[in-house]
Amino acid sequence: MDSISIRGLCGVYAAMLYAYPRDFRRQYGASMRQVFRDRCREQRGKSWFAFGLLTAADWITSVIRERRAASAATVVQTGSGRKLIQEWAVTLLLFLFVTTTMVQAYVVPTGSMENNILIGDHMLVDKVGFSNTGNNWASYVLPSRQVERGEIIAFRYPVDVSQTFVKRVIGLPGDRIHLQNKQVIRNGQPLDESYAQHVTSYIDDDRDNFPTAAAPAAFAHHVQDGDVVVPPEMLFVMGDNRDNSLDSRYWGFVPRDYIVGKPLMIYWSYDATTPELATWNLAHIEDVALHFFTKTRWRRTLTAP
Amino acid sequence: MPKPAPAATLLPLTPPVFHILLALADEERHGYSIMQDVARQTNDALQIGPGTLYGCLKRMLAAGLVEESDERPDTELDDERRRYYRMTDLGRSVVRAEARRLADAVTAARARLGLAGGK
Numbered sequence A: 001m002d003s004i005s006i007r008g009l010c011g012v013y014a015a016m017l018y019a020y021p022r023d024f025r026r027q028y029g030a031s032m033r034q035v036f037r038d039r040c041r042e043q044r045g046k047s048w049f050a051f052g053l054l055t056a057a058d059w060i061t062s063v064i065r066e067r068r069a070a071s072a073a074t075v076v077q078t079g080s081g082r083k084l085i086q087e088w089a090v091t092l093l094l095f096l097f098v099t100t101t102m103v104q105a106y107v108v109p110t111g112s113m114e115n116n117i118l119i120g121d122h123m124l125v126d127k128v129g130f131s132n133t134g135n136n137w138a139s140y141v142l143p144s145r146q147v148e149r150g151e152i153i154a155f156r157y158p159v160d161v162s163q164t165f166v167k168r169v170i171g172l173p174g175d176r177i178h179l180q181n182k183q184v185i186r187n188g189q190p191l192d193e194s195y196a197q198h199v200t201s202y203i204d205d206d207r208d209n210f211p212t213a214a215a216p217a218a219f220a221h222h223v224q225d226g227d228v229v230v231p232p233e234m235l236f237v238m239g240d241n242r243d244n245s246l247d248s249r250y251w252g253f254v255p256r257d258y259i260v261g262k263p264l265m266i267y268w269s270y271d272a273t274t275p276e277l278a279t280w281n282l283a284h285i286e287d288v289a290l291h292f293f294t295k296t297r298w299r300r301t302l303t304a305p
Numbered sequence B: 001m002p003k004p005a006p007a008a009t010l011l012p013l014t015p016p017v018f019h020i021l022l023a024l025a026d027e028e029r030h031g032y033s034i035m036q037d038v039a040r041q042t043n044d045a046l047q048i049g050p051g052t053l054y055g056c057l058k059r060m061l062a063a064g065l066v067e068e069s070d071e072r073p074d075t076e077l078d079d080e081r082r083r084y085y086r087m088t089d090l091g092r093s094v095v096r097a098e099a100r101r102l103a104d105a106v107t108a109a110r111a112r113l114g115l116a117g118g119k
Helices: A003-019 A022-041 A048-074 A081-102 A282-295 B015-023 B031-041 B050-063 B089-113
Strands: A103-107 A121-126 A152-157 A160-171 A176-180 A183-186 A227-229 A234-238 A259-269 B066-069 B084-087
Touching (some): A003 A022, A003 A081, A048 A081, A081 A103, A103 A259, A152 A234, B015 B031, B015 B050
Antiparallel strands (some): A160 A234, A176 A227
């Protein structure tokens, strides 16, 4: 984290201070900014995401507390309804900014990542961590890092960008990959994939031995000596439910820019009978209303995928 | 100068207030130094952010538990704008009373739960 990014973060924090009552901000705003800056400087090596959550939680709770204290103190002074609305509007705007730019909620409609991600898992995706593509204002302001092998990512499905898929990163640019009887071999090394599951025992040639002559055209210029070589700025991804996953083997690489983010937390997991829960149709609402408590997978709630 | 309330009426203290007072027990500190010390005291279990810190300090100043200090102990690496806080006598007696109260609570808990007594 260089000093430019810290300055950017401090700018965001300075803006967040406007949510506090004016008197409190005047009295302590400068000190709070200073504390925040000190804290950022000592952050190196530790999780920026945890720091962000902590700061957001601190901000929300203390804004509410100071607001309440201030309105209790000024209620006699003026009928300041308008001021109150003004100040809350700032808080609301910032809240909307965070929920649309930094995290987003998704629901999983397929079982391609079983048994790590199930149909009906509702999860929050961190949209900031991988936003460092260089052509984005956020890359100057927000913490970012590179994708790693074995990580689960959410990304736009290259064949239909309106869909968001969740898979595991198997190959980074330059990696050489092939599958031999279901076993993934990366750069000559067989992978030990404890996260993968196989639901069928027979060998399906295009699925379990890859690449074959029938591999998609996307790989035509990227096969060398029986290995698929991941080109620059691309990723090779697969689902954990290997025998039942529509992944890179069938439609090609994922461009780096198509990454949406990293699944952070499952906030609700609902054992739905149909995959139609991506849209809130009437049958689904009825199903949830009747079976919310019995069909919610409580053990998965608030876990990281 | 607010009228010093008897220590007992201010109890129990919230965890942030208690640990901020402990941080100021042996020296004057500025905001960030308080924050670091609270994290150290609690092995990072309690990490207070700037909003909580200054909200607490505001109320602690009003209650007369702490006061702003004019001296600047860290003269070299210091910044003009930094404000230092020090614990008042009232603050000291309140944090002592709170520590006693917590000790009593722990004793009671040990007796009920059959945990091993103080090693």
